Amino acid sequence: MxxxxxxxxxxxxxxxxxxxxxxxxxxxxxxxxxxxxxxxxxxxxxxxxxxxxxxxxxxxxxxxxxxxxGDQAWRLGLSCIQRTDTIQAAQPMIHELHQKIDCGLQISKWTSQGPLIVQWIEPNQAVSVITRVGSIMPMLNSATGRAYAAFMTEKAVQPLLEQEWQQKKNQAQAVYPANWSEFLEMKQGILQSGMATVSGDLLIGVNAICVPIFNIHDEVEFCIAALGAESQLPIDVENEKVKALKATAKALTEHISDGQKRLKDN
Structure with missing residues (x-):
């Protein structure tokens, strides 16, 4: 033509x-x-x-x-996301956290399809993962999905949750949370603790803890999930590695918000 x-x-x-x-x-x-x-x-x-x-x-x-x-469209979008100023600016703190806790780190951004993994940093100790950069994480049984589900608006996440519940029903698979009521109960716990967790849900013997990073509008800018063996990364708010993860999230939120405020004022 x-x-x-x-x-x-x-x-x-x-x-x-x-x-x-x-x-x-x-x-x-x-x-x-x-x-x-x-x-x-x-x-x-x-x-x-x-x-x-x-x-x-x-x-x-x-x-x-x-x-x-198609895959090329996703690669194009992923390439753009990886180059966003906020994630680039976060790299020094992310790598400092990685050295401090020696766990695998997954960095994710929100898309209309759900949380998209945009960066994966391997731990020094081998941890098998079934996700890779470019993967869309499940909302119900991944720490990353649960973090976005809890900290984003219900309008944004409910359609994806309903979709996964229907898929589990069609496959005759049990899942927690199993319905909206159970999700709201779980959400309150995530909001109170400031983190979402799973223990062996996607990988037997592997814990995952995910924390959100917010922008100047108190919206989720991106999330960081730490992955490690149960003995290496216990799900305990008093654990030093968990404290370091949450402290990094807080520092990144302040760093990003301050930067965005300066741009707004100029």
Whole structure:
């Protein structure tokens, strides 16, 4: 298909990016008809652009025919997230924490799909992990997911929690919290302690403790989760490693908030 040139740009590229934007904005996989209606375009035209996006791995077609974001789209988003000023500014404190507690550290950011792991720092002692950079963490049985669920707005997290509960029900798998009432009870404990925890939920014998870092608006900027063997990282607020994790989160919140305040005042 010949390129449709406009002044200072290429129209066909702009249309293709609009298709990609629609997939990003919607947040969940879409049927071709739904995508065409969203874009107010003929399905045949949308299909041509989707085929190109799939070919370049910015989109993918699922077995049920719906279209979703492809791996290249996720890599692009992840690359942008990794370069955000707040995470870059946090690196010295994050690495100092890693040296102090000698546990694996997962740094995550919130996305419409859930918590996204953007950085993983290995401990000196081997700890097997089933997640990697680019992974979306479960909301219910990961420390990272529970931290976001507790400290973000219920409007943002409830749809993802409901989705996971339905998946567990379909798979006949038990999970805690098992419903909204149990979640609210767990949430109060997380808010009071300032951290979310799991013990062997995703990895037998491995504890995870996650703490949030806030921005100037008291919103979660990102989260840090420490992972270690039960003997290495006990879930105990009086443990020195847990205290160091929470102290780092507090220091990062103050550092980021101060920086954002200075930018606002200038």
């Amino acid at each position: 010949a390129e449709e040139k406009t002044q200072g740009g290429v129209q066909s590229l702009e249309v293709g990016l609009k298709v990609l934007d629609a997939l990003i904005t919607h947040g969940t996989p879409m049927m071709l008809k739904q995508l065409a209606e969203t874009l107010a375009m003929h399905p045949a035209k949308v299909h041509r652009y989707v085929v190109s996006l799939v070919r370049m791995d910015y989109a993918k077609q699922l077995v049920d025919g719906r279209y979703a974001l």
